[in-house]
Amino acid sequence: MDWQTAISDWLDHDWVVWWLLPGLGALALALFAWAGDRRRMNRSDPDAVGWVAWRDVAFWSAFAAVLLLIAALRGWLASG
16 A cells, blocks of 8 residues: 555544644654743743743643543544
């Protein structure tokens, strides 16, 4: 089986499009925000305040990722 066909067949499932891919995107955003918060905590100039609340972005995107990935797991188990 061709790998492109396998990916195309896999992406035809509703749970992949609606739950897994957004969940992975939210997870990537949470990791990016975590790195931004870590960089903010270790800055050399404490007066150089940024405008993005990295802690809040990391928390809410991780929360969304957990919910979306749980829904994707439920969809995967139901389709199997």
